[in-house]
Amino acid sequence: MKKNIRPSKLARREFLQAGIGTIGVIASSNYVLGQETKSSDKPKFPGWIDAHSHVWTPDTDKFPLGAWNKKSELKPASFTATELLGIANPLGVDRVVLIQHAPYHGYDNSYVLDCAKRYPGVFSVVAMIDERLPKVAARLKKLKQQGTRGIRIGPTKHADRTLVKDPPKWLEAKGQQALWKAASKLNVAICPLITPEFLPSLDVMCKQFPDVTCVIDHFGRVDVGQKEELKQLTKLARHPNVYVKVSAFYSKGKKAPPHLEVIPMINQVIDAFGPDRLMWGSDCPYQLNNGNTYKDSVALFESRMKGLSKNDREQILRDTAKRVFFD
Numbered sequence: 111m112k113k114n115i116r117p118s119k120l121a122r123r124e125f126l127q128a129g130i131g132t133i134g135v136i137a138s139s140n141y142v143l144g145q146e147t148k149s150s151d152k153p154k155f156p157g158w159i160d161a162h163s164h165v166w167t168p169d170t171d172k173f174p175l176g177a178w179n180k181k182s183e184l185k186p187a188s189f190t191a192t193e194l195l196g197i198a199n200p201l202g203v204d205r206v207v208l209i210q211h212a213p214y215h216g217y218d219n220s221y222v223l224d225c226a227k228r229y230p231g232v233f234s235v236v237a238m239i240d241e242r243l244p245k246v247a248a249r250l251k252k253l254k255q256q257g258t259r260g261i262r263i264g265p266t267k268h269a270d271r272t273l274v275k276d277p278p279k280w281l282e283a284k285g286q287q288a289l290w291k292a293a294s295k296l297n298v299a300i301c302p303l304i305t306p307e308f309l310p311s312l313d314v315m316c317k318q319f320p321d322v323t324c325v326i327d328h329f330g331r332v333d334v335g336q337k338e339e340l341k342q343l344t345k346l347a348r349h350p351n352v353y354v355k356v357s358a359f360y361s362k363g364k365k366a367p368p369h370l371e372v373i374p375m376i377n378q379v380i381d382a383f384g385p386d387r388l389m390w391g392s393d394c395p396y397q398l399n400n401g402n403t404y405k406d407s408v409a410l411f412e413s414r415m416k417g418l419s420k421n422d423r424e425q426i427l428r429d430t431a432k433r434v435f436f437d
């Protein structure tokens with residue numbers, strides 16, 4: 111490194127481009143040290159994968175907001191990919207699945223796709239697509255070519271903030287049928303953000319499209335203590351291609367660290383799906399509010415769930431998301 115270059119900026123950039131932080135390597139040292147490898151054989155990304163985070167940029171000239179938004183109302187005003195990695199890398203997380211943030215960007219996936227392009231291998235993308243418009247398959251194919259591995263869907267609002275016409279029948283709509291069919295053909299995951307009352311409608315769809323990889327956000331929004339709702343979620347384990355994100359702890363139970371009260375629910379989800387169909391996600395920047403932290407989110411699986419085997423931990427914190435969103 112040349113001495114006349116200001117170190118802070120360059121060091122930070124190199125650190126981020128490398129995609130791993132020092133602590134990230136230490137946290138995953140078992141994985142690396144467990145094998146007899148030459149340094150060149152070391153995995154490029156030995157750390158954990160965050161299967162769910164959002165990002166946005168104050169550069170709204172290049173990446174415009176939806177018409178319903180004002181730049182002054184972004185909260186936080188900036189949460190770029192670089193800022194996210196600045197939090198994640200020191201905690202052993204070196205890859206992230208970026209989830210399109212419709213409240214700010216609607217169907218314009220350009221920022222998350224741009225991040226994936228600028229940090230090769232570091233980010234995977236779950237985008238959004240307007241399934242009501244024609245040529246869903248062709249548009250999905252294009253998104254996939256640009257780096258998209260999943261499509262986010264929801265039963266009440268479209269990404270442009272218009273309301274879904276008939277929420278109880280949201281998946282029966284022509285557009286959804288076309289989208290699932292195309293997703294099956296193109297091997298793109300469908301990622302529903304749903305509340306528990308919509309779990310039965312998903313059950314029907316997963317039966318109809320057994321080849322579609324379906325990744326349910328945040329335990330299907332089931333909260334600690336909701337026995338019936340949890341039953342609806344675990345019932346979906348009968349479909350082999352259904353996965354669950356064990357994520358968004360700021361919204362569960364006491365809504366505060368150390369999140370230990372969520373553990374019994376996690377164990378029930380592990381019993382139903384197995385760790386190889388579960389993936390941890392932070393849901394940043396939302397996990398960074400009201401005393402909740404990224405560290406507390408990772409720590410729940412990394413050190414606070416004493417009953418987890420090394421393999422369970424590695425599946426949930428890395429390997430499941432790797433198979434679904436990176437391989």
Ligand SMILES: [Zn+2]
Nearest residue numbers: 162164209393
């Ligand atoms: Zn989210």
